[in-house]
Amino acid sequence: MSSTASLDLKSHLAGLFETALKLVAPEARGTSVTVERPKQTSHGDYASNVAMQVAKQVRRNPREVATALIAQLPDSPWVERVEIAGAGFINVFLRPTAKQDVVRRVLTEGAAFGRGTFGLNRKVQVEFVSANPTGPLHVGHGRGAAYGASLANVLEAAGFDVAREYYVNDAGRQMDILCISVWVRYLEMCGEDVPFPPNGYQGDYVRTRATELKAIDGGRLSRPAREVLDGLPAAPEGDEAAVEARMDALIERARTLLGPAFEHLSRIVLDRQLDGIRDVLTRFGVTFDMWYSERSLYDSGRVAEALAALDAAGHLYTQDGARWFRSTAFGDDKDRVVQRENGLYTYFASDIAYHHDKLQRGFELVIDVWGADHHGYIPRVKAAIAALGCDPAQLQVPLIQLVALYRGGEQVRMGKRSGSYVTLEELMDEVGVDATRYFYLARKSDQHLDFDLDLAKSQSNDNPVYYIQYAHARVASVLQQWGGDPGDLAGADLAPLDSPAEMQIMQRLIDFPDAVEAAARDLAPHGIAFYLKELAAEFHSYYNGTRFLVDEETVKLARLALAVAVQRVLKNGLALLGVSAPEKM
């Protein structure tokens, strides 16, 4: 029964209008009545446009309809008065008690305030980050991590049953190239003169892996340079195709020379890479329920199984020696290869199997957080889901746009090729976890993000994350001065809270569950960041002009109760963003 105040008020008011509508315009009974919060306080606490919506249907002018609706509106203990405004808006003004009530509710519900039932306990999976384990996480992955983690929190708060998952691309050529890169560094350390392939992974972490490998296995994986290099195709500088061909030959050679030890090497390298990624994410406050291996999809036969299902339904065909999925039958631009001429499956094949598996695990909603550069990939995955007999709407793919770092007003240039990109770890070390996560979430995910390092680092009033945290800390400070038990405040008489500033703040608190629900519905956690900034601003303003520790006991307790309620909502909201709520700054 602890549904939220705002939902209570909104549905309560909508119910009043529906009752009146039945009497005034029975023929428009089907109209869904919406009640919104107007932007301007002069337009009341809540407003409905129902009169304008039905005006045409009943062939009367909107203001006339509104007048009739108001005349038939049932009495309500929460409503003070109702006005007609503008083209036919009906504005509702609430009694103070309707707002004051939220303070008690926040204090009683505590960490649970803001949680709702919108999700109906439905099972939803959020898959995010899923960066290739072939290198460290960079600032782009960081944005996906912050977004995915916060989205998962928001969905959970909105009443979904959420599973957080990282898809590990541990199969395929990129992984092999990483292994070769490590192996060549390893051979160098063993004194073998093997030139480093130009398309290998250049970073320092590759040497680190090689060092670890040598510590574990000594020189057991070493082979004479001529055995490694003999007969490999030449790769003239600048000839990309030849360079790739030489790499493929080198991979084959390594498998031949090392035998089962190649898998051993691969396993160690992968584990260490994942350990590194996991450590950084954990420091960043991002954790997963499941790390799902792409390779396991092959080992368990799920890829073959998913393709067999498509085949059985008649959605596969053979052409030019390859197996194709007829994705055009489900809205894709062109058909897609799932098994190459050489017999190897494509990445898409394992992705079909992966999504097949997700749906089989009973997730009603599957959310893939992807980089925006993958947007062209969405239609084919949705096509596969449809071809497997499921509803493509069960998959939603929020896209995360690029991040550009700025330092001293200049963009920090990054290039994968040169290995000069900034890692998430470096960003966290420089800026701090709280500011990093807040800045990532401070705008819509599908917008380019200009990340101002100087601003994020500045311990000043310019920095929005500190602005919000400071509001939280200020309440703690007042409570300390007061010295009483905040637990007693839930029973405080709230009648003294009647100033415009107090009304505004209480309405803002009432809005919090709505903000959570909207963020979940739109897969847009940035709404929480904006909400918190506004709540903090209103509180700072109030704080500046109001003394809490006054002589009159009832006024003091009422104000403290409000302050603690604000503090609680700030804390709950910051938690959704993965940002800490310090008691002292």
Place this chain on the structure above:
RNA sequence: GUGCCCGUAGCUCAAUUGGAUAGAGCACCGGCCUUCUAAGCCGGGGGUUGCGGGUUCGAUUCCUGCCGGGCACGCCA
């Protein structure tokens, strides 16, 4: 060339999914600490929402044509 996304104050971004006079922060100008944290507050100037049409009571939002920017278009992952 085709498809998707974007264009809002000098800068960085919002705008309750079609609502009322488009809002914040930064920057700029002017005020407020003998009082619970000035990492704060108060006031001021700043706009043809890229441009032109259309849909309707009403458009930053939906449709369309241009202009400008980004991304994707592989038997790579």
